């Protein structure tokens with residue numbers, strides 16, 4: 001059986017144009033799904049409401065879907081210590097770590113022997129390891145048939161499947177995505193290149209599955225297969241179908257982070273892909289974070305998102321302030337999520353600016369306010385009225401503005417706390433909306 | 449002796465009622481001497497201020513722009529910090545006194561519920577701003593933000609500090625570098641006395657805000673004494689020893705400190721400005737100082753330098769990459785409870801939180817050191833504390849700095 005896997009891998013690597021042979025590994029003997037279970041409580045018009053349970057080896061943790069992971073760099077939520085992080089309530093049970101930020105520490109982690117959770121002083125969380133950092137872009141053109149590259153503080157690190165899996169063994173995540181050629185998000189990628197990416201990614205997956213089985217440290221952790229295919233429907237479908245045949249615990253939909261692809265096309269492709277995937281396995285959409293897109297792709301059948309958007313907003317000195325109250329229902333009005341104090345005759349805090357995907361103040365989205373703006377200099381209101389985060393309970397916009405213009409480190413801390421709280425609040429509202437058939441209300445609120 | 453109560457009130461040590469002496473009912477400040485070292489000039493006091501009591505000797509971390517670097521007010525409270533600093537020059541420039549007044553003072557602006565001390569702004573002007581000029585009227589300088597010429601008078605300095613609403617304000621003094629000699633030193637000293645009077649009359653909130661005098665006189669003992677004579681005639685709630693820790697020889701430094709404490713009234717707090725290295729703190733407590741501030745522990749943290757009882761660790765150095773123990777295994781700060789040197793080393797390559805971790809540790813180190821110093825004074829074993837502190841800081845036959853040996857010997861503490 002092992003022969004058939006490696007023979008297959010060589011085959012696909014040497015012949016980039018051949019059509020992929022369906023994998024024939026019996027699922028029962030090579031199960032890399034861990035014990036993870038997705039219990040769907042409701043599926044309505046594409047949206048899936050549910051609970052992901054038994055993630056990892058020993059865990060009693062569960063993750064509600066639709067939901068997002070807790071974004072980290074080097075296993076730390078940017079700017080935050082454990083004390084500041086835990087002023088936030090209802091944090092996601094799953095923390096995302098990236099191979100990108102950990103690869104340069106491989107030797108240290110191998111010597112440490114107890115995995116990243118313990119290395120980083122984390123206790124009560126599960127780890128999902130992805131290849132790239134969703135909040136950073138990296139140069140293209142460094143993928144080969146056998147390798148992908150990540151960028152650490154010391155430059156490029158090339159990963160073969162063997163090195164990739166050795167890293168996973170050192171990190172010991174509860175879930176991880178298989179190695180993937182995800183470079184086809186760029187505009188004008190040729191059909192041939194897209195095809196090759198699908199081939200390579202499947203071949204990497206098979207190798208990962210094989211090595212996973214042999215790796216003691218990864219016992220109990222689960223592999224997510226990566227679906228590629230660029231903007232070509234047939235390739236997307238092929239990638240989805242082939243990946244679904246493998247014994248994976250879930251799916252990562254890659255290559256949709258580009259703004260060069262029309263949102264309508266993305267929605268169509270994602271809907272088509274999720275239709276090919278088994279209902280009982282979770283789907284994570286990589287690199288997408290804007291609230292409007294999140295709603296659109298939840299409707300297209302996506303369960304999980306990476307939580308990097310609040311970080312990007314923080315880095316440009318902005319605060320999330322979009323309204324996500326979907327319930328005019330008096331019964332739940334008392335517990336409704338915060339609203340922005342906007343309508344008291346003062347100029348609106350939300351600016352509509354052009355967005356082109358970069359991480360700078362000029363590129364802020366319409367979901368945020370730019371606290372550097374001089375209008376906040378003497379604004380003694382919290383960032384968002386009614387928000388219960390540490391920042392909003394203790395500080396005013398004028399103070400955040402001051403911290404930003406004086407380049408003080410506390411600005412990042414306080415904005416990260418608020419933005420994370422606001423984003424998690426949005427996901428909570430999203431689940432409530434799906435549960436109560438109010439997604440339409442939420443959508444119009446968020447899109448207004 | 450029992451541990452001192454946090455609040456002011458009748459002293460628990462009835463045998464020493466003479467030490468129970470509030471400075472003056474007119475000031476929003478009370479100093480209760482809890483214990484004095486029978487050997488040296490060290491003392492343990494409770495300093496009661498408008499925003500709560502402070503146990504001295506105390507180290508006051510510096511939050512220049514209304515923030516303690518990446519540390520939240522809550523984290524600082526959890527380290528049991530009772531008083532910290534804000535810088536009048538920086539805050540006066542940005543966001544400006546009017547805005548801070550609107551925010552209910554610096555306490556309200558930064559949401560810090562405990563005590564604040566603000567400097568006069570003069571030192572920053574002379575040290576940070578080129579082309580500043582001192583006249584009898586005040587300090588003239590060019591704003592680095594808009595290029596405008598600004599004159600900071602003693603009245604304006606106190607005015608800004610009144611807007612900031614600090615619990616302790618510092619007089620504007622005429623600062624000269626401690627390495628300057630000649631008539632300029634005397635001129636600055638005399639002017640500082642005159643400016644003290646102007647500051648006292650300018651204080652709009654004498655019942656809420658304490659104004660401290662700053663002893664000047666450079667490294668000249670005669671001038672220092674003259675300054676002490678003049679300033680102690682004024683009714684101020686506390687004194688600072690200024691014009692030191694500016695690059696002078698340590699031999700000169702400690703002599704000026706001990707001369708000052710010899711002439712300062714026993715019942716008023718003594719604040720040694722700009723001192724924060726562990727050895728300096730311990731020695732200057734022995735010389736009779738109560739309060740200290742320094743940017744060093746928080747600044748050095750951001751470069752990856754963690755303070756420990758045997759010196760410091762440069763966490764970014766390669767030797768810590770695989771060192772899986774905490775910065776200081778005996779430290780009980782949140783950083784050491786959770787993180788290893790190896791993790792902090794790795795995190796420094798990715799995120800600012802690495803700096804926050806070390807800032808927390810370093811502030812905790814300073815505050816813990818001062819608490820240990822205080823406990824030893826209260827328990828009447830300060831000289832032994834100093835000896836073991838120095839042994840740990842200079843292990844394996846490493847020679848003690850001669851100035852520290854001499855300074856301690858001058859107050860009858862012999863190192864072994």
Ligand SMILES: [Zn+2]
Nearest residue numbers: 387389392418
């Ligand atoms: Zn908030």
Ligand SMILES: [Zn+2]
Nearest residue numbers: 779781784809
């Ligand atoms: Zn510590």
